[in-house]
Amino acid sequence: MTLPLDITKLADLLRLAAKAEILPRFRRLGSGDVRSKSEPSDLVTEADEAAERMIRRELEAFAPGALFVGEESVAADPSLLAKLADAEFAVVVDPVDGTFNFASGIPAFGVMASVVWKGETVAGIIYDPMGDDWVMAERGAGAFLRRPDGEVIRLSVADARPIEAMIGMASPGYFFGGERERILGNLAKVRFFANYRCSAHEYRTFAGGHVQFVLYNKLMPWDHLAGTLIGTEAGGYVARFDGSPYMPHHVDGGLLLATDKESWQMLRNEIIGP
Structure with missing residues (x-):
């Protein structure tokens, strides 16, 4: 299918945001750089907010018509979440998934984005900043592991078991x-x-x-x-x-x-x- 934006460009943007705003703060967060949201284990850091600002700013340049739904944007304005149901074109972003791990110095976190078009998810990206690679999919086209050197490996789920x-x-x-x-x-x-x-x-x-x-x-x-x-x-x-x-x-x-x-x-x- 024809996507409303360049999925590879979006994937590369997640990597740029991780390198610019997330990795430099890993295991270097100060006491004022981590805050609780809904409960003590629901955290937000300076890395989450800075990375989301960068992704949103750069996305406006090549997907100006998209509704941007970021985790931290919704935290600031909960009414934004309800707009997703009626949006023709939206990009949904989690700037640091696994913030508890990130804030704890545990190297298991990721950057995620999805593209919603006419009520359906049509593309998804999960970038691993520590491994420096993506898993990606477009609806109807399969799922792949992609590395920065251009290597692409098709993904397949495990065999069924009792x-x-x-x-x-x-x-x-x-x-x-x-x-x-x-x-x-x-x-x-x-x-x-x-x-x-x-x-x-x-x-x-x-x-x-x-x-x-x-x-x-x-x-x-x-x-x-x-x-x-x-x-x-x-x-x-x-x-x-x-x-x-x-x-x-x-x-x-x-x-x-x-x-x-x-x-x-x-x-x-x-x-x-x-």
């Missing part, structure tokens, strides 16, 4: 009360699950064929639009917990991405429950 042999990524922190206890108990049915506190790397791990599923309850577009498109273009199957399609404007309903539809249904029945 549930007792599955390895996955799950984020139980946004389930609460008895529901969290139930979900954590049900996750004992799989072989192993992990949580990197960074959806960028969790989606990369899935699309690279290393795990059989990823599971989230909290849905914000900058956390999931790029990763779900990349995961499905690598061969996976995604839906909200009730089986409905995941759309750019959704902020609830949970999200499960699995290697195929049969595995998705098995996980839905055994982990989420009826």
